[in-house]
Amino acid sequence: MPTGKNIYRPVRAKLTDVIVESPTIKTFVLIPEEEFSFKTGQFIELSVDGIGEAPFTPSSSPLVKEKIEVTVMKTGYVTEYMHNMKPGSYMGLRGPYGRGYPVEKFYDKEILILGGGCGFAPIRSLLYNLAAITDKLRKVTLCYGSKTPEDCIYKPYISELRKIPKFEVYRSVDKGDSNWTERVGVVTVLLDDVKVDISNSVAVVCGPPVMMKFGTLKLLQMGYPEHDIYLSMEKNMSCGLGKCGHCMMGKYFVCKDGPVFTYDEIKDQPNIWN
């Protein structure tokens, strides 16, 4: 066996809790057997033993080192296995990989965050990070959209967020019900409600590709400069190492050069929205 760090070998992590967030989304609480830390917005490769591996951005605070939380939507072969896993079993972790959110660049600014569906997962990690440094920030505005009230994730956390000074939370659903008191419509309608000083603001977008596309277009219309719109890109990040080629987006390996890019970095690359 060659000596040195084997970049392909995962660290085992014990699954200690499974939190049901919605009918299709669960959060897995993991305790790695080896020291493991990440910066917010970076991603990991999470594997089910002998089944497969998939990339996820942790949804927990990067400041908490002893555990890691990963929020997973059931959408394919591997995630279906994950959704059937019970506490006490083990998963594999590789990473962290890529370039996350440049939190230091957000200091003294208003941060407008636009999230959709399971795209709230990386955003929650960012929000945990921002909540720990509110004295360095002007304002944090979260606009979060989901399909239905039932699909809204992190409901207890939303209540916590609304109590944090300088934080504002807006939510929408595509289709409401009799108990829903917030906005109805696609998530971009929330941008009509927010008050933000664009000249001293950055925007963060994370969600399904179609939402990323129209969210970005709306932010550009509002006057956000291209270099102040941060996008967390979703591609087939298979190795996480900038080698396997599956996540190539033009000249970028999304896994290594991203997954967080500013819009001006990627606007001329192919297939950014699919």
Add this chain to the structure above:
Amino acid sequence: MEYFYTKKADWDDLLGRLLVSHDIFGPVAAENFQEYEHLDAATIPEVIYNKPKPASPLKIFFLPVKENVTAERPPEKPRIIIGVPSCDTEALGILDEVYLDSSFEDLFYRNRRQNTIIISSDCFDIAEHCHCTSYGVKPWDEKRADAAIAVRGDTVFLRLISEKGRKFINDSGVFSHVTDNTMISFIDARHRETESMLARANSRLPGYSETGTLVKESGQAVWVKHSATCVSCGACTTICPTCTCFLLIDKPGFHKVKQMDACQYPGFERTAGGEDPLGELHERFRNRYMCKYVWKPEKFKNIACTGCGRCIEACIGKIDKNKLFMELAI
């Protein structure tokens, strides 16, 4: 450049002695082609020198088609690979950039690179689709291998390239230093002849960066037309000395099997959510050329096509990229 020489019989004897301690590979003739063989005493004299080119690219020695990259394994025997054309050694440039990247170094690749002596072979002839010089690659190696070989009659000449090559030559005990340059004047002459043959054969072929511009500016109709006979078999990428893409397959025990993959296969970029930027055949077809001539040159220092021509030879759809590029250049 420093040259050394020995008798062909002594060279073959040397390789024979090294079989005890090394795995030695070199190209030998098959039916109507040549291919690397794991050499033994009987096949050492049959190695083909100075004639392009083995059917397989050099990368097969560093990036196996399939290997478990998490299992314990015994150390590999040191290797000597002889008769490697410069289009293949040039490809080591981008392979090294990808696999020896300091942030994520691939231990298996690194060990094989360190554990292997590469004796390149100057090309004194060309094959039908050779076009290395069109992309700035000389048909002889002066920088990537450890030494390069030129055979004339019963004399073997080695051009020294690396310190590993110097140790190999010194340790061999059979080489003498060339002090009379008239001994090696034929090598320079043969180089010029090969360059002339390549220039004549590829006089209409656009250069590397010009090809990038042509590929970038060509519309969808071009790619739909030229991909008509592509069957997405991936032969072009498998045989390519610079293609490095792979798939990680999970096995019980959190093991990972790394297997060669190809952007020409359906689903290569598909995500679990269903998005598939390369869902259409013509998109995958174009992707390969954009990767080689546009995107990789923006990202890496080394070129991503060394002009070996193997992808043309391997294509069962009879797609000739050089004809395509010449058509685009009109």
